[in-house]
Amino acid sequence: MRVERKSFIKSFPAEDVTRYNYKEIKDLIRGKHKEIIYVSTGIHGLSGIVFTLDGEFYKITNRSGALFQVV
Numbered sequence: 001m002r003v004e005r006k007s008f009i010k011s012f013p014a015e016d017v018t019r020y021n022y023k024e025i026k027d028l029i030r031g032k033h034k035e036i037i038y039v040s041t042g043i044h045g046l047s048g049i050v051f052t053l054d055g056e057f058y059k060i061t062n063r064s065g066a067l068f069q070v071v
Contacts, residue, residue: 006040006061009048014057018064025069029053036071046071 017028032053040048046067050059060067 001036002038004038004040004050006042006048009038009040009050009059010061012038012050012057012059014050014059016061017058017066018060018062020066022065022069025066028058029070034070 017025020028034051034053036049036051037057038050039046044063047063048059048061049067049070050057051070052058060070
């Protein structure tokens with residue numbers, strides 16, 4: 001896991017799941033191997049991540065419920 005700037009995470013070529021609700025994130029993650037690749041931190045803690053689920057890349061670019069559900 002590497003720490004990167006938020007602009008890097010926003011421009012990373014991955015599916016953006018920032019606006020997914022609780023059930024959508026739960027269904028997406030269920031039964032898959034998760035690995036967090038990049039994180040962005042700020043004054044209030046985590047502000048974005050890039051992660052993989054069975055080799056497919058996903059990103060969350062804002063502080064949201066989805067971010068803390070994945071982590």
